[in-house]
Amino acid sequence: MSPLTPTDLTAANLTAADLTAANLTAADLTAANLTAKDLSVALDRAPVLTGVDLAVPAGRWLAVVGPNGAGKSTLLRALAGLLPHDGEIAVGGTAVRHMQPRRRARLMAYAPQNPALPAEMSVFDYTLLGRTPYIPYLGRESRRDRDITGSVLERLDLASFAGRSLGRLSGGERQRVVLARALVQRARVLLLDEPTTALDLGHQQQVLELVDRLRLADGLTVVTTLHDLTVAASYADAMLLLSAGRAVASGTPAEVLTEAHIGTHFHARVAVTTDGGGRPVVTLLRPSGGDR
Numbered sequence: 545m546s547p548l549t550p551t552d553l554t555a556a557n558l559t560a561a562d563l564t565a566a567n568l569t570a571a572d573l574t575a576a577n578l579t580a581k582d583l584s585v586a587l588d589r590a591p592v593l594t595g596v597d598l599a600v601p602a603g604r605w606l607a608v609v610g611p612n613g614a615g616k617s618t619l620l621r622a623l624a625g626l627l628p629h630d631g632e633i634a635v636g637g638t639a640v641r642h643m644q645p646r647r648r649a650r651l652m653a654y655a656p657q658n659p660a661l662p663a664e665m666s667v668f669d670y671t672l673l674g675r676t677p678y679i680p681y682l683g684r685e686s687r688r689d690r691d692i693t694g695s696v697l698e699r700l701d702l703a704s705f706a707g708r709s710l711g712r713l714s715g716g717e718r719q720r721v722v723l724a725r726a727l728v729q730r731a732r733v734l735l736l737d738e739p740t741t742a743l744d745l746g747h748q749q750q751v752l753e754l755v756d757r758l759r760l761a762d763g764l765t766v767v768t769t770l771h772d773l774t775v776a777a778s779y780a781d782a783m784l785l786l787s788a789g790r791a792v793a794s795g796t797p798a799e800v801l802t803e804a805h806i807g808t809h810f811h812a813r814v815a816v817t818t819d820g821g822g823r824p825v826v827t828l829l830r831p832s833g834g835d836r
């Protein structure tokens with residue numbers, strides 16, 4: 545393992561302190577840079593994403609925000625290689641367009657918002673599917689694949705459900721299983737579409753903290769869509785605001801989450817304040833002031 549140089553840290557926009565818990569090489573860091581240039585997607589011949597650029601350095605967290613129908617899920621699905629698109633997507637500087645699916649799956653894991661789940665399959669077997677890119681053709685999973693699956697289920701409070709079928713889970717339990725499948729993939733880039741919508745507050749925090757710990761410890765690059773702007777701002781380093789399929793603002797959470805941007809693109813009246821750490825906090829304002 546070659547040691548990291550100051551240039552590597554700068555390139556990845558990480559400080560040495562960020563990496564104290566990590567055991568990363570320069571190659572690991574570049575391996576997880578995610579970029580998209582001039583990305584456009586049409587669905588049923590209608591443009592849904594137009595000319596979107598993004599660059600997420602290794603070890604960073606980008607939150608994609610925007611109103612309903614803005615194209616957030618489409619962007620994640622395109623990044624995951626699930627949609628035909630124009631433009632260039634690259635991980636670690638290598639275009640993913642012509643990558644073998646197995647190689648791509650080792651680099652990028654995607655947890656969709658509402659996947660169709662096989663109701664009869666057990667939680668353990670479904671989660672283990674995330675190890676497919678590591679299992680030889682016509683081979684079967686190794687002890688290590690099963691151990692990784694068990695430990696991710698444990699970390700997401702799902703160990704006691706391992707033998708249960710997916711059709712017998714609550715919405716929040718199902719959502720955590722979908723995330724578990726993405727995490728066992730041990731990919732360098734995590735693409736998570738609304739990973740917390742069905743979760744209670746405690747599980748939201750648990751999931752987001754786990755993703756953040758993995759990001760810091762392993763230098764993972766994280767891209768999430770999140771509707772809760774305050775939650776998004778408290779975890780993400782950078783934000784991309786999509787509206788009608790176009791990137792209309794990007795930068796730090798404080799640069800993107802302004803009252804003006806939210807008013808224009810969400811048609812919402814809000815107050816934006818800052819928390820103790822300087823991160824924006826978005827509060828809805830009642831048009832009448834909320835008097836009863």
Ligand SMILES: Nc1ncnc2c1ncn2[C@@H]1O[C@H](COP(=O)(O)OP(=O)(O)OP(=O)(O)O)[C@@H](O)[C@H]1O
Pocket residue numbers: 587588590592610611612613614615616617618619
């Ligand atoms: N298969 C499809 N054919 C045509 N249009 C589609 C298709 N799938 C999605 N769309 C449209 O693309 C646009 C973007 O959808 P997308 O799901 O990416 O939005 P989103 O920002 O994730 O929305 P939400 O916040 O509601 O989840 C929407 O207008 C949607 O109706």
